[in-house]
Every structure is written in C-alpha cells, then in structure tokens.
C-alpha cells in the first residue's frame with residue numbers, strides 16, 4: 001500500500017539539506033560534453049551517478065557506446081551510458097526514466113555572478129551549471145526513489161534508469177545503443193519518462209511534445225593565417241564578410257526563416273488546437289520584463305506559445321574564429337565558422353531540412369561570387385516529438401501534480417529538444433512523457449542557471465507521488 005502523502009512529503013522535507021549538498025557535489029563536476037578536454041569530467045559524473053544508484057540498491061551496467069569523431073578528424077571515447085534497474089517484480093509495471101549528466105559550457109567571464117561550478121544558495125534559489133539542466137532534475141528523481149525505498153523498502157513500480165552524458169551535443173551513439181538493447185534492457189518497459197524539461201510558469205507543466213533541432217556550421221576560409229587589416233584590408237575577400245552575409249540571409253527581421261520550402265512540411269493547425277494554448281499560465285508582459293526584452297515577435301499569448309513550440313525557429317549561436325575579446329584588435333580572421341540551428345516541428349524531417357539549407361546557402365554564396373572556400377555541415381539532426389496526452393501515464397502525472405501542488409497541471413509542448421525522445425518512442429512503441437521540474441526562469445544554457453528550492457524539493461515529491469500513482473493505474 002502506498003506510503004501516505006504526508007509521511008513521504010515529511011520525509012522529503014526533512015532531507016532537504018542532504019539533497020542540496022548532493023546537488024552541490026554534482027554541480028562541482030564540470031561535465032561539459034561539448035569540450036573534449038572535459039571528457040574525463042563527464043566520465044567521472046557518470047561514475048558518481050552509478051555509485052548513487054548502487055547505494056539505492058540498483059544494478060548498473062555502464063554501456064560502452066563507442067567513439068566520437070571530432071571536427072579535426074580525431075576520435076575520443078564517448079562517455080558510458082547508465083542502464084540501471086531497481087526492482088523487477090513480475091506483477092508490477094516498469095517505468096524507464098531518461099535524463100542526462102552532461103552540461104552546456106559555462107565560464108564565469110561569460111557574465112555569471114558566481115563560479116558556475118560552485119552551487120550557491122541565494123533567496124530560495126540554487127545557482128550553478130546543471131542545477132536545473134539536468135543534474136537537479138535527475139537528482140530529484142533519485143531522491144524520490146530513495147525516499148520511497150527508505151520509507152517502504154519496496155518501490156511501487158519497477159524502475160529502469162537510462163542516463164547519458166552527451167545529450168547537450170545531440171545524444172551521439174544513443175540510437176545504436178537502443179537498437180542493440182531493445183530486446184534486453186529496453187524490453188518489458190511499460191512507460192518512458194524524461195526528467196529534463198521546464199514548466200512555463202510557477203504552475204507545474206506536463207509536456208507532450210518537443211521540437212527537434214538541426215544544428216549547422218558554415219565554415220569560410222579566406223587565407224592561411226589571420227591578417228593585419230592595415231596591411232591587407234582592401235586586398236582580400238574577407239571570410240567574415242561572406243559568413244555574415246550568409247548568416248544574415250537566413251531570416252528576415254521578424255524571425256521568418258527565408259530558406260525556400262522550410263515551412264512546407266509543418267503540420268497545419270488542427271481544429272481547436274489554438275484553444276490548447278489559451279488556458280496555459282503564461283504572462284506575456286511579465287516574461288518580457290523578466291527577460292529584459294523590448295518587444296516579442298508575436299503579440300498574443302497563443303501566438304507566442306505556438307511559435308515557441310509548434311512552429312520552427314532559426315537561431316544564430318556564434319562565430320568560431322572571430323575576434324570577440326575586449327579591445328580593438330585590427331585583424332582579418334582567416335577562417336570563421338558560423339553556428340546556427342533550426343528547431344523543427346512535426347512533420348519536418350532533418351534530412352530534408354539539411355538539403356533545403358545547403359541548397360539555399362550554396363546558391364546565396366554563388367550569387368556573391370566570392371573566391372573563398374565555404375563548407376556547410378549539419379552537425380546534429382534531432383527529430384521533433386509529439387504524442388497523445390491522453391495516454392494513461394499522463395493521468396498518473398496529472399494526479400501526482402494535484403497531490404503535491406494542489407493545482408491542475410498545464411499540458412504543454414517544449415520549445416527545446418530531447419534528441420532521443422522520438423527514437424525511444426518509435427523503437428519501444430511505448431508511451432513517452434516529459435515530466436520535468438525545471439522553472440520557467442532557470443536560465444538553462446545561459447548565465448546564472450538555477451533551480452528554485454520550491455521546484456527541487458516540490459519536484460522530488462512530484463516524482464514520488466507519480467511513482468505511486470503509476471502503480472495504481
């Protein structure tokens with residue numbers, strides 16, 4: 001019989017200090033998957049996670065997923081993936097949770113108020129890289145499991161944990177692992193839950209869709225080495241000019257993507273679909289003020305939310321090789337690499353997007369008649385995912401939200417990407433849900449990432465309640 005709410009919630013409240021200390025220890029490990037020099041830290045993070053699962057009584061396999069090919073042609077080992085199990089009773093359903101232990105890059109000089117890898121508690125928030133995305137969310141789940149185990153000695157459902165270290169760079173190697181293990185580790189799974197997504201407001205959100213992401217680089221090279229702009233400005237076709245011209249031809253001033261055909265596959269708005277967005281808690285003016293943005297690209301709440309999650313968007317992320325420091329360096333960079341990505345939605349296909357983007361940029365470049373070398377690469381091609389929010393586990397999650405927060409959850413779609421979501425659902429043929437506990441203002445991927453204690457501790461209760469609700473479906 002389930003442990004009563006008040007007992008389990010009291011247990012969780014009573015262990016907050018310990019939960020925060022563990023998050024502090026985990027944030028201190030610089031598991032940035034995009035920096036090959038930090039691969040040992042990602043590996044260490046996977047080991048530490050494994051140790052905690054073993055402590056909970058789980059069994060853990062550290063699955064080898066091969067090597068990563070770097071842009072310079074070298075290869076390095078990918079971090080192992082955790083495939084763990086806690087309980088395997090025949091009379092109980094099995095839920096497989098997915099999360100990741102890698103983080104986006106962070107340096108204090110990017111504008112953080114404190115060291116990104118030192119968890120700092122301030123005004124009810126816990127600041128640090130990965131505090132929300134995704135160490136805090138995975139830890140909330142593991143602490144929920146711990147609380148149930150310690151109160152009851154037995155979990156209400158069988159639990160599998162599928163935790164990787166390369167999500168932030170597109171989940172390299174994961175599809176092959178699922179294919180190889182679909183008749184072993186990934187068999188006998190009834191539900192799949194991703195613990196890696198934010199809510200849209202203070203109100204808990206249950207997520208039934210996520211955008212995909214096609215991530216591109218454009219490399220332009222004009223000379224062997226960087227040049228003095230006094231000595232060579234006026235003599236050479238500059239790589240940076242070509243690149244900026246190409247990047248600027250990707251969207252118009254209102255964010256509309258100019259790549260021909262890109263909107264053709266976007267699923268048309270279904271009848272009454274717009275109504276789904278009207279009741280979601282999302283204060284446009286408050287968001288604008290919090291972000292320090294003068295004006296959004298769309299006026300109404302429904303339009304804004306739809307452009308955030310059910311229409312594609314294109315963002316330019318940066319330029320490698322460009323002068324970006326303080327001061328007035330007078331240089332002509334020899335080689336620059338622009339990075340941009342297109343968040344895509346059903347029914348867009350990454351391979352089609354890749355061709356459309358390459359054809360368009362190649363034609364733009366040839367119009368410019370530059371003699372420079374130009375190369376476009378699609379580095380990540382992650383698919384969008386959308387599911388039926390009336391699947392039984394969604395009911396369990398809704399009931400769990402009401403139990404913990406005494407409120408009805410918002411049913412939402414994510415603007416971000418879980419690269420493996422669509423693959424997991426397709427291979428396993430089981431219902432998938434994103435039950436995240438991040439806050440709307442957690443600044444994931446940005447400066448001063450944080451999770452609020454309200455979300456971290458409330459989220460721990462939410463996972464505990466969800467596990468219990470799942471058992472009673």
Ligand SMILES: C[C@H](N)C(=O)N[C@@H](Cc1c[nH]cn1)C(=O)O
Nearest residue numbers: 133167168169170196213416417
């Ligand atoms: C939503 C999740 N926490 C996340 O941040 N995912 C990344 C995955 C990704 C996509 N392209 C590269 N990485 C994201 O949405 O940016």
Ligand SMILES: [Zn+2]
Nearest residue numbers: 133134167196
């Ligand atoms: Zn994440």
Ligand SMILES: [Zn+2]
Nearest residue numbers: 133168444445
């Ligand atoms: Zn992320």
